[in-house]
Structure formats: C-alpha cells, structure tokens
Amino acid sequence: MTGTTGPQHNGNGDIYVTMGTNQQATGRPSFTPFADDQLAWLRRVLVAPPGMGRARSELADTGTVILDGAPGSGRTCAARVLLREHHKDTGVFRELLPEEDGELPLADPEMVGSGDRLLLDLSAADPARWAASRADLSALRKAVHDQHAHLVVVMPHGGTLESDLQRYRVEILQPSRERVLRRHLRTHGVPAEQYLRPDPTVTEFLYEERPLREVADFADLVRRAREAGVPGEEFTQWCAAARKAQADRREEVATLVATLRDSSQRALLISVAMLHGAHADVIHHVAQLLLRTVGSPPDDLPLLQRKDLAERLVEISAGAGQDGHVRFRDLDYDSAVRTHFWDHMPDLRQHLGTWTARSVALSSPYVTQELRDGLVAKLSGEYLRTGRAEELASLAEAWGSTATSGAGLEAAVQALTCGLGDPAHARTFRSRIYQWCVANKQLKGGFAQVLVRVCADAIAAGHPDQAMLRLYYLARREHTGALQALSGLVESSHRLRRRLLHRLARSVPSEADLGIFLRVGVADALTDPYDNGRALVEEKSVQSSVITCWHAVLDQLPRPTWQPYAERWLHTSVDAGDRGGLLLDILVGAAERCESRRGAAFAALYASARDAERTAPGGSSRAALTSDLLLQKISSAQGRSRPITPPEPASPRGTEQ
Structure with a gap:
C-alpha cells in the first residue's frame, strides 16, 4: 500500500519491515510525500510484535503511548507504524528533536500542530536527557490532546518512568524471526512455495539471536540474489548466495x-x-x-596488443x-x-x-541520474561507515561551490541527503547545514541552491521546523529559490506560518525580513480556517506579529514596493466576512504606530484601497464598500467618525469588473 487508505490492522497479525532497495524512489520528487509513502510501506510489511495491540489501543484512547523494548525488538518501526495508522488529511508526521537548532522545547505548545503525528525517539538517550524529556512530557501531552494529535515516545530500555506516566508504557517484545523473514520474502515477491520449504541456510541463520533489522537485510539479499540469479536457480541457491554475501570477505x-x-x-x-x-x-x-x-x-602498449x-x-x-x-x-x-x-x-x-x-x-x-546518485551514495557510504561525516560534508560543499553543471549540484545534494539519512550522523549534517545557512560568509557557486534543495526536501520531510529556520536564513540573504521554498513550506502548515510570523516580529524587521513577510504573511492564508474552524488572523498573538510587520513595511518601504501586496490584502478582505474587518484593523493598527508619519501612512493605505477597487476580482462596487469601511476605521483611529455612504453603481471610482 502506498496511498493513504488500505487494509486496517485491528488485531494480531504481521508487522515489521525494512526498506528494500526496490522501494526507493527512483525519480526526484519532494521528500515530504515520499516520507508518507515510506510510512505506508512500513505498515504494509511489519510483523506485529507482542504488545502492539495494547499500544494501538492506548494511542487511540489517550493520544499518547510510551514504548519500551530491548534493542532489536522492532520498537522504533512499531512506533512509526502506530503513527501511520492515524494518518489524516490534517497534520503531518514528524520526529521531535527538541535539542537541535530550529526545534522548539517540548513544553512549548507551538511544538504541536493540529492533527500532527509526533515521534519522540529517545531509545538511545542517556539518563540526563531522558530525565529532562520526562519533565516536559506532561506539557507536551496536553498540547497533543488540545490539538487532537498523536504522540509515540520510544523510551530507553529499562529507563525510569514516573508513576503518572506508567499507564502509557507498553513493552514491545521481538516477534518470531521466522515470521518476520517470511513476511519480507512474501513482500519482495518470493513465491510462498519456495520459502515455506525447510532450508538449512535459513534454519542456521534464524537460530542465532539477532536484531530484526538483520533479518530484514537478509531477506533483501535473498531478493537481490533471486533477481541476479540465472534461470533454474531456486530458493536454496538464493539463500546460500545471500549468506555468502553476509560473510567476512x-x-x-x-x-x-x-x-x-x-x-x-x-x-x-x-x-x-x-x-x-x-x-x-x-x-x-x-x-x-x-x-x-x-x-x-x-x-x-599498442592498442591492438592490449x-x-x-x-x-x-x-x-x-x-x-x-x-x-x-x-x-x-x-x-x-x-x-x-x-x-x-x-x-x-x-x-x-x-x-x-x-x-x-x-x-x-x-x-x-x-543516468540513477547511476550518478548510486555512485555518490556508494562514496558517501564509505565516509559514513568510517565516521568521516565532517569530511563528507566538506566534500559536498566543495562540489556545490565549484560545480559547472547541474550534475555537479545534484551530486552535492545527494551527498548531503545520504548524510541526513544516516541515523548515526544525521544530527551532524543537520547542524552543519544550519551553520552554512546562518554564516555571514558568502556561499560560493551554486551551493546555496544545494542547501535550498536539501532543506526543502530532505530535512522538511521529518523535521519541518528545522527546514523552515534554515530556509528563513537563506531567504534573508536573498539566495535564489530560498524564499519560494520557504513560502511553499509554510503553505503546508498553519503552525509553521505562525512560527515564522512570530520570528519576523520578535525584533525590528530588516528589509530582507519585510520581503519575506510580504510573501508569507498574505491575507488569504491568514483567513483560511484550519480544522478547528479558526483562522490565524483571529489569534491575538498572530494579529500582534502581523501588525508589527505591516508597521515596518509602511514605515520603511516605498509605497510601490508594498502596494501590490496591500491590494491583494484588500481584495481578500472583501469576501472574508468578519475576518475581512480584522484584516482592515491590522492595516489601521500598523499605520497608527507610524507616529510622525501616521497621517501619511493612513493616506497611503486609503489611496491603495481606491486603486484596489479597479482590480478587485468581485467588481469595483463591492470593493468600494471595503474602501469606505477602511476610511471609517482610519477616522475612528484619528478620533473622528465619518458616515458610510454606499457609492452609486456609476461611481467615478471605477466600473463593475
């Protein structure tokens, strides 16, 4: 299953999986939808470990479950599958990394968006980090409940857990390794009549205690041996080839x-x-x-003698x-x-x-591009296998900075993506990318384009907050494509847009910040209701941030720069009902702060409203009513009032569009 619907897993059954190479995306799509496809693939081929049913019930009833289990039991894969089963049209799947740049603290309510599916993997956390995270779990759980979200925590095996959190703890035990292997083989297309027959190589392999990822890897080797084999070979030969491939050579x-x-x-x-x-x-x-x-x-040697x-x-x-x-x-x-x-x-x-x-x-x-990506992945794998993450990051920077073709830039993207996809070194690469994005030094060649791609695709897939912060810094430096990528990212999440607006307003916005605001602080996005029926423009904190930014726009930028954005803002207010009034209040509130230039700001806003009438999608007559309402709000702000007289259809302000 690769879509958002499919057979439900409601009881005992099969759950455990690893990604096979044949399941990797062969094109170059955005990583965000691919991440959801990967979750669907996990759900499809996992073998349900003991404890899965109880974990499923706890998550459905309370929105939270804390998974415990020995390493190699499949607990982290089970966590991802549990969250995949709660896939909805709202919210996103993402992993929480509260200690990294761009991530909010666990106790911050803005950490959770409506309908989000959140994974907090602390399976490898030391006692100090686990204790700090436990202290914030109650606040995080409240935000999850308020936002109708779901949270799965993977705790360190045998770690301490307070009595009030014990009810959410579920222990995951390793399922039958034979069932895990058979599920993988079946999913890889190996005929059942082949793998159901006893095989000495399989018996020997399964006899040893081993983590489930090794079982999944063995199944994938069997698949590859089958694909590479000659006609006439059968399951026994495939398994022997797979076992030989695992040997020390x-x-x-x-x-x-x-x-x-x-x-x-x-x-x-x-x-x-x-x-x-x-x-x-x-x-x-x-x-x-x-x-x-x-x-x-x-x-x-002469050519023909070689x-x-x-x-x-x-x-x-x-x-x-x-x-x-x-x-x-x-x-x-x-x-x-x-x-x-x-x-x-x-x-x-x-x-x-x-x-x-x-x-x-x-x-x-x-x-082909697939061959190029494979070459870069193999080289990257050697760097990562031997712990040389920093050297690989520097190599990717050199490639992106000196590339004279699109293939060179793609190689840099692929190298960084490999680093981000490696569990042992992903944090190093996220940190290094952050440093590149915020550094004052000029990024050379096409390396900024590489960073935009990696942030918008690879990082945004599981860590959209980190992607947003990095793209924000790149957009401030006006790197090609960064603002468009940032705008596209916040388009997918009201929570991210709120966070970005607050960041833009937390200090006096620079000219670059104002360019970002005009692109992302658009009225139609602010008035678009999300699943609780509210819109961002109705939130007091958002109103405050947007007023701060519009004030800086009116105070610092020439009117020709902000005029098109103001017209779009006014066009939206025409059909936004009560929210349209809030949009006008924001403009008036921003102009009020202009102190000595307040009158000029009011006049510029009203002139913009009159200009907007001529291009209003719904016609100039309705837009004229909005202009009159704006004038009334301006007059009220100046301590005066002016009665509103609806214009005649033939008003000189313009004809019906």
Whole structure:
C-alpha cells in the first residue's frame, strides 16, 4: 500500500519491515510525500510484535503511548507504524528533536500542530536527557490532546518512568524471526512455495539471536540474489548466495588485489565496485578517468596488443551480461571491494572524491541520474561507515561551490541527503547545514541552491521546523529559490506560518525580513480556517506579529514596493466576512504606530484601497464598500467618525469588473 487508505490492522497479525532497495524512489520528487509513502510501506510489511495491540489501543484512547523494548525488538518501526495508522488529511508526521537548532522545547505548545503525528525517539538517550524529556512530557501531552494529535515516545530500555506516566508504557517484545523473514520474502515477491520449504541456510541463520533489522537485510539479499540469479536457480541457491554475501570477505578481496599489480586492473576493479551494474562503456571510461585522476601513466602498449575488456573483467571476477552491464559474479562483492580499498589505501580517498565529481559530469546515454546518485551514495557510504561525516560534508560543499553543471549540484545534494539519512550522523549534517545557512560568509557557486534543495526536501520531510529556520536564513540573504521554498513550506502548515510570523516580529524587521513577510504573511492564508474552524488572523498573538510587520513595511518601504501586496490584502478582505474587518484593523493598527508619519501612512493605505477597487476580482462596487469601511476605521483611529455612504453603481471610482 502506498496511498493513504488500505487494509486496517485491528488485531494480531504481521508487522515489521525494512526498506528494500526496490522501494526507493527512483525519480526526484519532494521528500515530504515520499516520507508518507515510506510510512505506508512500513505498515504494509511489519510483523506485529507482542504488545502492539495494547499500544494501538492506548494511542487511540489517550493520544499518547510510551514504548519500551530491548534493542532489536522492532520498537522504533512499531512506533512509526502506530503513527501511520492515524494518518489524516490534517497534520503531518514528524520526529521531535527538541535539542537541535530550529526545534522548539517540548513544553512549548507551538511544538504541536493540529492533527500532527509526533515521534519522540529517545531509545538511545542517556539518563540526563531522558530525565529532562520526562519533565516536559506532561506539557507536551496536553498540547497533543488540545490539538487532537498523536504522540509515540520510544523510551530507553529499562529507563525510569514516573508513576503518572506508567499507564502509557507498553513493552514491545521481538516477534518470531521466522515470521518476520517470511513476511519480507512474501513482500519482495518470493513465491510462498519456495520459502515455506525447510532450508538449512535459513534454519542456521534464524537460530542465532539477532536484531530484526538483520533479518530484514537478509531477506533483501535473498531478493537481490533471486533477481541476479540465472534461470533454474531456486530458493536454496538464493539463500546460500545471500549468506555468502553476509560473510567476512576481507581476506578473499585482499588476495585478489594482491594479484593485480597493474594499476589499470585495480582502476577497473574499483570502477566496477563503485558503479556496479553500469554499462561496459561507462566502466571503461570511468576506469580510464580514475587512472588520469590519480596520475598513473597511460598504457604504452599498442592498442591492438592490449587485453580487451572482457578478458580484464574475468581477471577481477566480473563480467558483462547480455545487456552489456557489468557485475561481479558474487552478490555484494562490490561492497567488499569498496571496503578494502577505502580501508587499506587511505591516500586514495581524496582522489575518489575528485573522480566521482568528474564521473557524474560525464555525458553518455548510459550515464543516468540513477547511476550518478548510486555512485555518490556508494562514496558517501564509505565516509559514513568510517565516521568521516565532517569530511563528507566538506566534500559536498566543495562540489556545490565549484560545480559547472547541474550534475555537479545534484551530486552535492545527494551527498548531503545520504548524510541526513544516516541515523548515526544525521544530527551532524543537520547542524552543519544550519551553520552554512546562518554564516555571514558568502556561499560560493551554486551551493546555496544545494542547501535550498536539501532543506526543502530532505530535512522538511521529518523535521519541518528545522527546514523552515534554515530556509528563513537563506531567504534573508536573498539566495535564489530560498524564499519560494520557504513560502511553499509554510503553505503546508498553519503552525509553521505562525512560527515564522512570530520570528519576523520578535525584533525590528530588516528589509530582507519585510520581503519575506510580504510573501508569507498574505491575507488569504491568514483567513483560511484550519480544522478547528479558526483562522490565524483571529489569534491575538498572530494579529500582534502581523501588525508589527505591516508597521515596518509602511514605515520603511516605498509605497510601490508594498502596494501590490496591500491590494491583494484588500481584495481578500472583501469576501472574508468578519475576518475581512480584522484584516482592515491590522492595516489601521500598523499605520497608527507610524507616529510622525501616521497621517501619511493612513493616506497611503486609503489611496491603495481606491486603486484596489479597479482590480478587485468581485467588481469595483463591492470593493468600494471595503474602501469606505477602511476610511471609517482610519477616522475612528484619528478620533473622528465619518458616515458610510454606499457609492452609486456609476461611481467615478471605477466600473463593475
């Protein structure tokens, strides 16, 4: 299931999942809808652990459940599935990270939006962090209740929990590993008659105690072995290939590399490992490119005396299939080769970064975006595997700053996205991106575009507050696309728009802030009711922030700059009923604060209203009534009153539109 509806899970049954590579998005859509698809996929293939039914009931009854469970029991996946089951048209799924830049404290009621599905994963929290979070849980729960939201907390296994919170605690136990494996195999399309038969490899694998993620990984290896296998192979061969792929192959690869003394053969081995499955033409070209990158001398043999590619591929245990694409004979052998060269040739690492940037820029019908992304992901995986998150971030910055093509910028986006998707290093990348966004130094080349993409897509998927803050700083510096991305993000959430308006008004807005306000503080968004029937313009705190911003607009910007936005504001007030009056009150309140320029501000607003009559979508006559109401409010603010006389249809203010 990938949509928002589907079979409901109302009792005992199957729940546990991991993402297979065939489920990854192959295009480049926004990450926000993909995050929801991922939750749907989780719900589809999870095997229900003991305790899931009680957790489901507690969440439905109270809006909160606290999951406990041993590592490897599937507790975090269960948490995500529980929240996915409460998917609605309102609210979003997001993970709370209260200690990071751009996140509100847990006790802040603005943390929760209407209908939100919130995950607070503290499974790895130390005692101090867990204690601090528990202190704020009551306030967070109240906000969740008030907003008709849902909250799942994953607590540290065996952690302390106060008596008033014990009722929400549910222990998750590991389900049958055999059932987990079978569910994954079934979901991956392996025929039931295959995996239901006893298999010695499976029996041996399942005998050992292991976290469920390893079971899911094994199932995915079986799937891949099936897809790569030759006709006639069956489940037993697929499982054997999967088990072999999990084995430690360091000595085997080291022995092979030791026999390859020629630099061209090692370059070919690395190229196949980094672009596994690429067309032979691509493998040939990138291998030559790697030789040039590391400064190896060219082969001085005459062309026709050199070994052909087929012979050279055999020497490295690889070959090209009938489709012309090159693969190693053994499953996941490419991963073992990458690990060997990365770990045992550290001087090669910097060259691999340069080579990757040059390779993604190659122009060939066989060099697809999927192939480019895969190359960057494999290189990023080696940085992340060995704890070099900062080095990968710096590499992405260099790529984005010096790229001369869209492919180079995409490579930088992909590298940062890989870092953000790695559980062990995601926080480092979010922090580094924040530093780039707020830094005073000029971002070079197209790197600002890279940051906009990463914030609007990858970060916004699960952490929209952090994405909003980072895009806000980029928009203040007027980087291309940042304001549009920021506007699009707050368009999806009244809560985010409220937060942004409060931030813009908390100090004297700069000219850049006012440009952001005019784009996001639009009247139609402020009068649009959300699910409780209220609109932002009816909230006193929002009125105060918007008045502050409009005052700065009237006081600091020339009228031609703000006139189009004021006209749109006035057009909205015509059809907004009582909320239209609030919109006019805001403009009048803003002009009142202009002190010595108050009269000029009032006059400019009224002149804008008269101008707006000519372009009013509903016609000039109705808009004229709004102009008269505005004039009445201005007169009242100045201590005078003026009776409203409805204009005649042929009023010189304009004709009916």
